[in-house]
Amino acid sequence: MNEHDRIDRWLADLESTLREAAALVERGIDVYRADAALPLAFEALVNRVGDLAKRLSRADAERFADPMWASAARTRDFVVHHYDRIDPALLWRTVTESFPRLRRLVDAAKRG
Secondary structure (H helix, E strand, O other), X not given: OOHHHHHHHHHHHHHHXXXXXXXXXXXXXXXXXXXXXXXXXXXXXXXXHHHHHHHHHHHOOOOOOOHHHHHHHHHHHHHHHOHHHOOHHHHHHHXXXXXXXXXXXXXXXXXX
């Protein structure tokens, strides 16, 4: 598998992950606050998104130069290494605000 194929696969994985996150967000903030499993799911999604952002940035730094890619990677590192300090409200904002912006970057990268 060449680098172009890997990038395409990672973009597809990222697009799927962001779609899954959007489906969970549709349940609403009240369900998020009431169901202890949802914040844990959001943590896992942030981890996956950040990992894919890192892979893409390393594979083609010019194509994935937007600061949002690095931000996703840093957020992943924080969630993984400082899980005991995660603010559930900030986690909600990350998934509801940053993920849609990242989705637009994914769409643009797929066209480019």
